[in-house]
Amino acid sequence: MYFNWDDTINLAKKLTFKRLWNAFKVMAGYQLSKLMKKPIQWGMPVSISFEPTTSCNLRCPECPSGLRSFTRDIGMLKDDFFKKTIDEISKELMYLTFYFQGEPYLNPQFLDMVKYAHDKGIYTATSTNAHFLTEEKAKKTVENGLDRLIISIDGTTQDVYQSYRVGGKLEKVLQGAKNIVKWKKELNSKTPFVFFQFLVVKPNEHQIEDVKKLAKEIGVDQVRFKTAQIYDYENDPNQLIPTIDKYSRYKKDKNGNMQVKSGMKNHCWKMTSSNVVTWDGLVVPCCFDKDADHRLGDLREQSFREAWHSKEYKRFRSGLYKGRSNIDICANCSEGLTVWED
Numbered sequence: 212m213y214f215n216w217d218d219t220i221n222l223a224k225k226l227t228f229k230r231l232w233n234a235f236k237v238m239a240g241y242q243l244s245k246l247m248k249k250p251i252q253w254g255m256p257v258s259i260s261f262e263p264t265t266s267c268n269l270r271c272p273e274c275p276s277g278l279r280s281f282t283r284d285i286g287m288l289k290d291d292f293f294k295k296t297i298d299e300i301s302k303e304l305m306y307l308t309f310y311f312q313g314e315p316y317l318n319p320q321f322l323d324m325v326k327y328a329h330d331k332g333i334y335t336a337t338s339t340n341a342h343f344l345t346e347e348k349a350k351k352t353v354e355n356g357l358d359r360l361i362i363s364i365d366g367t368t369q370d371v372y373q374s375y376r377v378g379g380k381l382e383k384v385l386q387g388a389k390n391i392v393k394w395k396k397e398l399n400s401k402t403p404f405v406f407f408q409f410l411v412v413k414p415n416e417h418q419i420e421d422v423k424k425l426a427k428e429i430g431v432d433q434v435r436f437k438t439a440q441i442y443d444y445e446n447d448p449n450q451l452i453p454t455i456d457k458y459s460r461y462k463k464d465k466n467g468n469m470q471v472k473s474g475m476k477n478h479c480w481k482m483t484s485s486n487v488v489t490w491d492g493l494v495v496p497c498c499f500d501k502d503a504d505h506r507l508g509d510l511r512e513q514s515f516r517e518a519w520h521s522k523e524y525k526r527f528r529s530g531l532y533k534g535r536s537n538i539d540i541c542a543n544c545s546e547g548l549t550v551w552e553d
Contacts, residue, residue, distance in 0.1 A: 250483075268378065288318060296510055338363065344391060412451040412452075
């Protein structure tokens with residue numbers, strides 16, 4: 212894993228006694244939970260994800276936003292609703308990701324919300340397809356204090372890029388990245404920490420070395436290679452599972468059938484330390500619940516603390532410790548199957 216001192220120091224600066232104490236309680240509860248094989252929830256989440264929008268300009272084949280296949284409502288996160296929640300949990304919260312589904316920069320209030328969280332001393336991150344990183348948006352991104360910017364780039368030539376990022380223009384992605392790098396220099400800012408995220412699929416696996424060279428030419432800080440989640444991995448209708456085993460979440464069993472190769476146990480750090488809030492206030496366990504089927508709280512009707520310690524949340528955590536195979540999103544989880552390279 213690539214280590215960056217500037218990014219690490221920046222995150223360390225966000226630490227306060229209350230945040231460290233909260234993180235200690237969360238970790239202690241998690242370790243005790245594993246020992247006793249039942250959930251013990253101490254403290255508030257260390258990190259959360261807020262969904263700026265479910266809308267997207269692209270049509271990626273393994274993404275609910277891209278496929279327009281949501282069973283939940285489509286919409287934009289509202290600034291006032293976001294602020295109310297952040298005000299409640301900001302003293303314990305260390306890390307905030309502005310992403311779940313959709314393209315964050317489509318929300319016109321997105322960068323204002325970044326600034327609000329930044330002013331609370333929270334480390335902020337987002338993931339974008341970079342089609343909207345104009346000079347103006349790039350400058351505001353740096354000025355408003357975004358700490359980490361993940362730019363999805365799944366090909367180094369237009370034909371390969373658009374085979375997965377359907378409807379996308381590689382030229383816009385590269386120009387967006389250049390705009391961010393330019394304004395970091397212009398404003399003498401070490402943030403945001405910028406990296407290319409390359410989703411390795413069969414059509415682009417031959418461009419792994421090419422994207423490393425491209426990143427150095429543009430001046431981004433890091434390249435990350437991510438394994439693709441394939442919904443129908445048994446059949447792989449879009450022929451996306453890569454041939455390079457290192458970059459695949461799946462493997463064939465002795466009968467030749469595809470299976471998830473994570474081998475995860477009946478406990479989960481994320482269930483103790485983080486969660487996801489949809490644009491309309493639904494609290495869901497993690498990013499694998501893309502349709503928000505497991506609704507553990509509703510911030511339109513209750514506070515975040517009430518949701519975090521709700522009966523629904525306790526029931527879900529208990530179910531995980533009894534066996535992740537009984538929960539659809541947990542049974543197919545392949546969290547951690549990500550490859551980092553500089």
